[in-house]
Amino acid sequence: MTTKVYCIIATHNRPELLKEAVLSVVHQTQHVDCMYIVNDGSDSLTSEEVREWIDDSNNLPQLTVMTNKRKRNSASGAWNTAIEHIENIEQSKQEDADIFLAFLDDDDTWESIHIETCLQTLEHSAGKADVIVSGIVRHTSENCSHNHAIHPPEDITPDLCMVKNPHIQGSNLFVRLEKMLEAGLFDENLPSCTDRDLVIRLLDVRSTFSSVDQKWTVNHNSLLQDRLSTRGSETKTNGLRLFYHKYRHRMTVDLWANARAHASELFDFDIGPFSEEEDDKSQPPKSVSHCTMTDSVGQSSLLKRTVLLCGIISDKNSGRITKTLKCLYEFSTELLEVHIYVLENSSAESLDLLSLEIDKWQKKGLKIVRITESLLCQWKDLFTDEWMQDCIESTVGKRRSIAISRTIIQKVLYAHWTQLSEMLPRPEDCIIIGSVL
Known part of the structure; x- marks a missing residue:
């Protein structure tokens, strides 16, 4: 199996800094297979402009410059735009390749051995590492003696990430595409803390982490005043x-x-x-919601319950849905109430089988809502981003990509959670999980 490395840079109106970041990618001893630059700013940016920065065009990897199509003014939205694009391309190729994503902030740079070192670490793990993190040099002053070399800890746990960032950020994150998709991409609802949030979710899906041995291959620019980590911002x-x-x-x-x-x-x-x-x-901002499931659940029935919210994306394999619904039915007890949303994402023939399957489990008492095209139209206020509304409208009657389908499910579950949080005595008693079929 071949290994491919895609570099993703999110940028926002900082061409001079971006140029330095791009040059650090071009000068790698081990070239990336493709460099994606996602423009999240108001200034225009073209591939031709980027190519003009390179003295030797022979060193330039395949280049794609694109516009952030997800949440604007958001590095997470920009990164997710590129990831979704890469996922769609790789699905269409149907090649047997191991895809890794190497992220780089537009105000940071890589040492020339960064990609080579990450791939060597992958090889030393016998190909088992899902996430590879390298050391960072934080540049806090023009005086080199004031710079700080930082290395991630050997034991990275969710508990550690909940207290502080374990020195993992965009620019030293080298992650397998498959695990990135399984973890659910970057959380665009978080204006900061996105890196450690992602690390927690990567750990939750049992990703294997490996650290580069005593090498600091990322230069992090801490001199800027308008950084996400600015104290008190x-x-x-x-x-x-x-x-x-x-x-x-x-x-x-x-x-x-x-x-x-x-x-x-x-x-x-x-x-x-x-x-x-x-x-x-x-409290997070309340989403406008027209979800009707909570209308059928009286407040008294929820006061002593923990509620499990589950989102399922359907496909043509009705047997897998049968197993999942059976499992969720067995979970449902007097103390645990299960609410299920099923997003239709398959052919008309498969939807007929899905309808029969859902009807069967509804009669057994499972609380299930089918997210049909007509229901999506009724719930359009949930999708406030113009890009998301366009995605839904342009894919009516078609099979949607996993990235779009996951976003729909997440929005619906979040809206339902905000309703339940007003009914439950402890909002944290409501657990949200996602299942992709």
Whole structure:
């Protein structure tokens, strides 16, 4: 099996910095197979302009310059745009290849051995590593003596990531495409803390992490004033607030205390005590929702229950859906209530079989909602991003890509969760999972 490496750079109106980042990719001792530059800014950018920066065009890898088609003014949206594009291309090729994504911020650079070192680390793991992280040199001053060499810890755990970033960020993240898709891509709802959020979800899907041995191959520019990690900035504090709202239910009192101390010391932000009810500022924005499932569930029936929300994307294999629904039916007890959303994404013949299967389990008492095309039209207010509305409209009656289907499911589950959070005595009792079939 061949190994391919795709470099993804998200950029926002910083051409001079971007040029340095691009040159560091071009000068790699081991070239990438393709470089994707996703423009998230208002300034135009073309492939021709980028090629003019390169003295020796023979060293330039295959280049694609594209516009962010997902959430704007968001590095996560830009990265996800490229990942979705790569996924669609690889599916159409149907090649037996191992695809890795190497991310680079437009204000950072790689040492010339970065890609070569990542591939050597992959080889040393006998091809088993899913995520490879290298050391970073943080440039905090023009004076080189003030720069800091940082290496990720050997043992990376979700608990560690909930307290602080384990020195993993976009520019030193080298990850297998398959695992990236399984983890659900970058969370575009988080204005900051996206890197450690992704690491947690990569760990949740049992990704194998490997660190580059004592090599610092990424130069991180910490001199800029408008960075996401700037102490006390609105972007950073909003990201912290949403991040800890997202993971509070997984944290112990001691873990929360450590996270609170770290956030206060590093970012001058108080995430609040663990025991108190979260105030309005800690709540994520309520989505406009027309989901009707909660209308059929009275408040009294929820007061003593934990609710499991499950999203399923259907395909032509009805047997797999049967097994999943049977499993969820067995989960449903007096203490656990299961709500299921099934997104139709297959042929008309398969949908007929799906309808029969859903009817069977609904009669057994499972709470299932089929997300049909007509229902998507009724729920159009959920999809406030213009790009998402265009994606849904342009794919009516067609099979949608996994990336678009996952986004639809995530939006619906999130909207349902916001409704349930008003009914449950403890919002964190509502668990959301996703299943892709």
